Amino acid sequence: MRLLFIRHGEPDYEHDSLTEKGDREAKLLAEMMAKENIDDIYVSPLGRAQRTASFTLEKLGKTAVTCDWLQEFPRMLDINGSGILEKSYPNTRVKEDGTYEERILWDMLPRYLATEDNYLDNDCWDIAEVSRKVRLRNAYDQVTGELDALLETYGYRRNGHLYSVDKESKKTIAFFCHFGVTALLLSHIWNISPYIAWHSFCTLPTSVTELVTEEREKGIASFRTLRLGDISHLRVGGEEPSFMARFCEVYSDDTRH
Structure with missing residues (x-):
């Protein structure tokens, strides 16, 4: 069995759609998807x-199933009253009443992860401070x-790891979704802390991540990753990859800290 996790094109967050660049990316993606035998x-x-998927659906003459659980996984965090959290989520906007706005939990500074070993431990990440505050385990x-x-309907039943x-x-x-939820789902499949996934790689807009099952013993399967964040369709099409989801490469670059 083969799974394709596809991030949406460059987003227009204000209108929950795509920018003009995002449309170009999604059209190039559709050309590649036409060869994937989905x-x-x-x-x-x-x-x-939805808009990113629409180009591929039109190209393939297919329809898609919309799943609420595939929406982005922001899990908002209230950092007010915690000095260390206020420092770990820099540039947080201040509301009119003087308190901080909520933050997406995985937007913390990487250095904060080193303050508590639990964040990077597959058995303990759910008892780390931020996890407890947002009841991350439940979500x-x-x-x-x-x-x-869903995988069980295809014949693959989760059994331990x-x-x-x-x-x-x-x-x-194929799953057309978002970076945050893709990283979370991959952490589950890979059996690692979601914080490692959120902070160790980035899938750029319209990138494709491919996993396939390996059944080296009869009746027992694991998923192996063949591609992670593939944007070769953009390279072939002469489209510069979007910077969305990345942070500045060097601190002196003020692109995004």
Whole structure:
């Protein structure tokens, strides 16, 4: 079985759609997707993912299933009253009443992860300070449970850290969604802390991440990653990759800190 996780094109967050550049990216993506032999497509309900998928759906003559659990996974955090959190989420906007606005939990400074070993521990990340504040385990289990329930319909049943094969499948299914939720789902499949996934890689707009099952023992499957954040379709099409989701490469560059 093959899974394709596809991030939406460059977003116009204000209108929950794509920029003109995002449309160009999504059209180039559709050209590549036409060669991927996709069987089923699932898409986030958010507009930027829906529009990105629309070009591929039109190209393939297919329809998609919209899944609420594929929407972005921001899990907003209240940093007020915690000195260390206020320092770990720089440039937080201040509201009229003088308090800080909420922040997306995985936008913290990487240095903050080193303040508590639990963040990077697969068995303890859910008891780290931020995880407790946003009840991350509950949300994590809900989203990853939806993925496992879907995979079970294809014959792959989650069993501990691997998958039991109730029925073999060579289908390819594609998910048009977002960086945050993709990293979370990959952390589940890879059996690592989601904080490692959120902070160790970045999938750029319209990038493709590919996983395939390996069944080296009959009835036991694991997923192996063949591509992570592939943007070769943009290179081929002469489209410069978007900077969205990245931060400044060097501190003296004020692009985004």
